[in-house]
Structure formats: C-alpha cells, structure tokens
C-alpha cells in the first residue's frame with residue numbers, strides 16, 4: 001500500500017537523522033575513526049528507554065567482537081565526540097567496568113563505577129545543562145591495570161515523566177589500561193539496575209520548580225587527592241558549557257563563553273496558520289526537523305539550540 005511505503009521511508013529517514021550518538025574516542029592527540037574503539041550499535045542514533053534492558057549497558061546491538069580495543073595509560077585524558085551535539089536537557093555521566101577477560105568479550109554484566117557527572121547548574125531561578133559536541137575526562141590514575149569498558153551516557157529528561165519517558169543515549173569504548181594502581185573503585189552498580197523509575201533524577205519535571213537535582217546511578221568515585229583528574233571540556237555546541245558541582249578543576253573553551261543559556265527563549269517564527277499541533281514538551285523545530293512546528297495552545301515553541309526546539 002502506497003501510504004505505508006511512504007510512512008516507512010519517512011520513519012527510516014528520521015531514524016538516521018534524529019537524535020545523537022557518541023561515536024568517536026580521542027585519547028592524546030589522536031581522534032580515532034568513527035566506531036573504531038566504540039561499540040557500534042544497530043539502532044542508528046536512537047535512545048534506549050527500557051530500564052530493565054541489557055541494552056542500557058552499551059546500546060542496542062553493541063558488539064565487542066567487531067570493535068578494537070585501545071591501549072591507554074591510567075591518567076590519560078580521553079574525549080567522546082558525537083555526531084550531533086547533545087541537545088536534550090539532562091545529565092551526562094561516565095562509567096567504567098573492569099572486564100574479567102578481554103574488553104572485546106565482556107558483556108558488561110559486572111560491576112560499574114561512575115567517574116564523572118555533568119549535572120545542571122542553577123542560577124537566578126533558572127537551570128542550564130552541559131550540552132556539548134564532545135565530553136572529556138581522564139582515566140583515573142589509581143585503577144588497576146586491565147581491560148575495561150568505558151561508558152558514556154546522556155540521560156535525556158526533556159519530556160517529563162510520566163507523560164514522557166527519559167531516554168538513555170549510551171556508548172561503550174573498549175580500552176586496556178596500563179600504568180595504574182591498586183584502588184578498589186566504588187560504590188558500584190549493575191546495569192540494568194542502576195537506574196530506577198523511582199529515582200528523583202529520572203522522574204523530575206525540569207520545567208516546574210526545578211531547583212535541585214541528583215544525577216541517577218551510583219555516587220561518583222575518584223582516586224582522591226593523590227590521583228585527581230583534570231577536567232577539560234571543549235565544545236562546538238551552541239549551548240552553555242557549565243561545570244559540575246565537584247571540586248575538580250574545569251576549563252571551558254572560549255567558544256562556549258559566547259553561547260546563550262538554555263533559559264533564553266526564542267520564539268520560533270510562524271509564517272502560516274498550521275493545521276497540526278505538537279503537544280507540550282514535544283519537538284517543534286531544529287536542524288533537519290521536518291515535522292509540525294505549531295505548538296498546542298498553552299505552549300509555545302522555544303529554541304534549545306540549532307538542533308532542537310521544544311513546545312514549552
């Protein structure tokens with residue numbers, strides 16, 4: 001049936017163009033090829049939303065056997081780059097899990113510890129998130145040598161629960177660490193299991209009385225003063241680079257200083273009467289967006305950044 005064919009093509013096209021994925025790993029000065037050391041997924045750049053799924057570990061279809069493993073030194077700085085900068089509000093976190101054997105053969109079923117969170121910044125009654133095109137941190141200097149999965153997660157909470165379902169954008173890199181120490185990282189958690197539908201950081205409505213936030217998952221672990229991790233955030237995103245509430249030093253790029261804050265509203269231009277309507281919190285614009293740009297009454301289209309506008 002012709003209508004079905006068109007709808008299917010349209011869905012396939014949106015699968016390719018929508019959302020974002022962490023797809024490149026940089027260590028040192030080498031920005032490695034797309035999905036060379038990061039497990040390729042099979043769901044384009046769509047999110048995982050099932051809290052009980054093992055896909056939460058490294059994304060749908062992630063296959064270690066077809067992924068190379070990168071040798072790194074404890075303390076090395078690394079960067080995850082995306083195809084499109086993160087544009088959904090929410091925290092970004094970095095996790096690690098030590099493989100019992102090789103990283104390539106590890107399914108991620110063991111203990112995960114968290115080494116960093118980019119949470120929200122609250123100022124003057126509004127909030128902003130660190131939405132970037134790349135995220136950098138350092139391998140903790142004190143962790144034991146061996147193979148690890150290095151996992152990055154953007155938890156998108158732009159469509160508030162329960163009307164909306166938070167989205168997990170995750171990727172895992174495979175690394176072999178040398179030059180490490182003898183620390184025992186913790187607390188740890190299993191994935192799935194680390195994130196619950198009752199977590200305040202999962203259920204929160206960021207548009208209503210939003211003035212504090214706890215990033216879901218186990219507490220951030222670090223080596224302590226003996227092995228402090230330098231944080232460097234660089235970005236080409238149009239959203240603000242903000243620092244987390246940890247005591248680690250952070251630097252931001254000059255480009256970020258010229259950006260606008262998320263609380264800045266930009267009314268989308270509406271040039272004609274629309275016959276469609278986007279529900280509150282739905283997408284109403286952004287680069288490559290071809291859907292309805294007219295918001296349901298009671299909400300207006302606000303530009304988050306070049307890639308995403310939302311009815312608020």
Ligand SMILES: [Cu+2]
Nearest residue numbers: 018019020088
């Ligand atoms: Cu999305």
